[in-house]
Amino acid sequence: MDRAKELMKKNTMIIALIVVTLFFAIQTGGTLLVPQNVTNLISQNGYVVVLAVGMLMCILTGGNIDLSVGSVVALIGALAGTLIVNKGMNMWAAIIICLAVGILIGAVQGFWIAYLRIPAFIVTLAGMLLWRGVALMILGGLTVSPFPNSYLNLFNSFIPDIFGGSVNVLSIVLGIVVSVIYIAIQLISRAKNIKKGYATESGIAALTKIIIITIVIMALAFSLSNHKGIPTILILLSIIVVIYGYFTTKTVPGRYLYAMGGNEKASKLSGINTNKVLFLAYVNMAFLSAVAALICVARFNSAAPTAGTNYEMDAIGACYIGGASAYGGVGSVGGVVIGAIFMGVINNGMSIMGIDNNLQKVIKGVVLLAAVTFDVLSKKKSRA
Known part of the structure; x- marks a missing residue:
């Protein structure tokens, strides 16, 4: 009995994912698990995995989040469309510029959060408005397309x-x-x-x-x-997951994230530069947002000012559903991937079943609330 409880506790999300997948597979008459749809699931949710891995780094530092990632995706997408489609710039040069701009955005936001200690919620909320506005200015409210096949093949082949x-x-x-x-x-x-x-x-x-x-x-x-x-996007996602999985579990800077989330004051007293850790977490988040933007414009074959809407919610939801703690210091890259797949299966399954979009939002909200509630109650039980 004790072994069964331990087994359930250690693999709760994996078991839940399997149950949900089987449920929607039955409800959709097997359509969910058709090979073509499995490929679609990977391409549709690639950006969620990338953003969720970055969001995990922020959450680990003490429950901090980044509300600006969707707007950063829109801005970098707009920049990529302008450089590659409108200006005809070399694809690789444009990609490097986009990633550099993403890092710069992260540095700007990270400075306010880490060194001036403005709450991350406020800074990234301002960033959500600011970067979306810049994206609209770059595109002039218009959609840019199509992208050259050489660029599309990087992510869609x-x-x-x-x-x-x-x-x-x-x-x-x-x-x-x-x-x-x-x-x-x-x-x-x-x-x-x-x-x-x-x-x-x-x-x-x-x-x-x-x-x-x-x-x-x-x-x-x-x-x-x-x-x-x-699909090539699966190779890219695998590389990101392996690199960040190794970073968070096998490197000293990676363990600093957990230490800071566990107790920032104690971490600072033990010699950890907590300001630097927090700063780099947000620089990394913006960098991965730029990567997600490059993936998204290739998937849609266009750069639109409305791109990235609610992407931050998908990333945050994947983290909490995947076992990240709302208080920080707890979470894993593997868990985040499971959370992203969980969200993707729910979205895809409900879409195949023809469930109304408004009801889909209600269901996803309930799932997210349940995941965070489970985390909070578990923490209280362990303290007791």
């Missing part, structure tokens, strides 16, 4: 199958490789923790988690193999 045939064998091979690497990393990490005397989950819980995630990886690989193969 598929990795060619070197094996050939009606089924994309490369997807299956890469699925097997990723599964083997994941299992090896988990086993090696567990062995090291046990050797060092660290607290670890039970063998059954660890094994169950490995089996579930391996099955999910292989199911995704087989699904993609029956459509067009591996």
Whole structure:
């Protein structure tokens, strides 16, 4: 019984994701899990994963959020459209400029938040209005399109199958490789923790988690193999997730985020430059917002002044649903990815079922409230 409770506690969101996916798969007559729709799910929610990873860095510092990310996406998208479509600038030069402007925006907002200690809510709320206004000025209220195919192929194409045939064998091979690497990393990490005397989950819980995630990886690989193969956006998302997953768990600056979220005063007294940590969190958030903007304009093949509307809510929702604490100091990149997929499955499933958009917003609001409530009640219980 105790092992079952531990198993449920450690894998709550994974189990919830599986249940929700099966529910919508049944309700949509299997349409949700059709290979083409799985690919659509990845492309439609790529920006959520990117923004949610950045938002996690902000939340970890003490429950801070960034309300300006949607407007930054609109601004960078407008800049990309102007440079690439209207000015005919070299694609790579335009991308570098867009990313640099994103970093500059993050530095401006980070300075006010970290060094002047203006509440992040106020600064990013001002940024939400400011950057949206700049985007409207750049585009003159008009939509810019189409983008050249060379740019679109960066984010909307598929990795060619070197094996050939009606089924994309490369997807299956890469699925097997990723599964083997994941299992090896988990086993090696567990062995090291046990050797060092660290607290670890039970063998059954660890094994169950490995089996579930391996099955999910292989199911995704087989699904993609029956459509067009591996989308390039999935490669980009995987790189971002791996880099930030390693950064938050295996590097000293990454652990500073958790320390600051746990107790900022204690972190400062122990020698951590908390101002710098907070500043870099917001610089990173704006940088990833620029990356998300480049993804979005390629997906829509246009740059519009209304782009990015409510994107900040999708990112925040994915973080809290994925297990990030509203108080800061708790959360993981893996959990955020699960939260983003969870949101994507709900959105896509309800759309296929033809549920009214207004009702969809109600349901997503209830899910977000439930996730935060669960976090708050858990914290109170642990303190008691």
